[in-house]
Amino acid sequence: MSISYISIEEIGGTIGGEEKSGRIAVVPNSIIFEKEILNYTAQHDFIVDEVKTIITYESNLGKAEKIIAKVVEDIMSPLWENFPKKISKEPRIRLKFMDSGINVIVRYYVPAVRRNEISTAITREIFIRIKNAGDIEIAYPHTEVILRK
Template sequence: MAEPILDILNFDNIISLAVKTLAVIFLIVIFNSFLGIITQSLLRKAKTKKQISNVEIFSQIFKYIFILLVVVFAVLSYSGAWSGFGIFLGLLSAAIGFALQKPITGIAAWMMVVAKRPFDIGDRIFLGDIKGDVTDITLTHIHIAEIGGIIDGEESSGRIVLVPNSLMFEKNIINYTYNHDFVFDSVITTVTYESNLDHAIEIVRESARTKLGKFIARSPSEPRIRLDFMPSGIDVQVKYFSPSRELHEYSSRITKEIFDRINEAPDVEIAYPHTEVVFRRKA
């Protein structure tokens, strides 16, 4: 045990180690300077946020790969253990394979999307707890233009969510537009028991038909009415197929049309929580 230690502490070995260490540092400094010049040149030419991000990310990747190769080469050169290089590569491959389980699963999921086509770019989907329109499908991620998110409703949040492809093997996928571009929606209007119910039904139905006009011919069915007894009145619910990307827009238009028509109708009133005191004479 003493001899190897003495070999390491040998003056010639120390000089050799110092020279190789300085050579490694020199190479890394030169490479970083050269890479920095190229990176700055590319950043000046980059126009978009994505281009800037690509330049910075690939610059980091090249730097780390170069440092790893230089260090490995220096260590093996100093030790003279080139025979162990194959073992090192085998262990490195195994480690990379273990670390990349999710990305590999993501690539398999991408192949499933290409073959089975559960959705396409432009479809509105619900994947796990993320809802939105698919804008891109890559080897590792699905890019989704989120709807809802931090706010209620079907409005676009303006955010792009990158969902790992591997989640497709773990979560349910709901495709709003798999068969057509329409989704079933509804608007509920509660009218008082004293209202003319037939007139209320006509107002609600015609309001939906008016606002959906051009889509009714292409949608799977006509607007339909459903009624329910409620404590304060009768719920008149109109169910209809609406363009999947404009659900909130059309429900708002129909609601406004119903409100305006009821205000003009003398025999229909909207029910709302309130207190009414009725005095009766005793017999």
């Protein structure tokens, strides 16, 4: 930091996801008064993240919701002892109709610096458990032809 500029680590930029790119951004102090600046950790070190899983309309929705919430609890529970009391530990499930199925969205608080790591672990475990569930299928764009006589 100087009188005329500040230096901050770039997030994203040359890479996908919100991870540090390794580059330093030099920001003139005048920008601070002209532009909106997002600070994920101004209040605390935790942010809300989400993982989306689209399942087919034929799938067992209730079971999928339970599996997905349990995955988040299993992965996040070792971290909960370090959470401030005001931060919710309960994963929140939201549902949305999509073209190929139901989007099951799970939202949860996560340490900001571990967002991508934890999201990847949750996604991997959701995939494994849904694959083994038997009555839940992950939806994907495809065409089904039905011939009627």
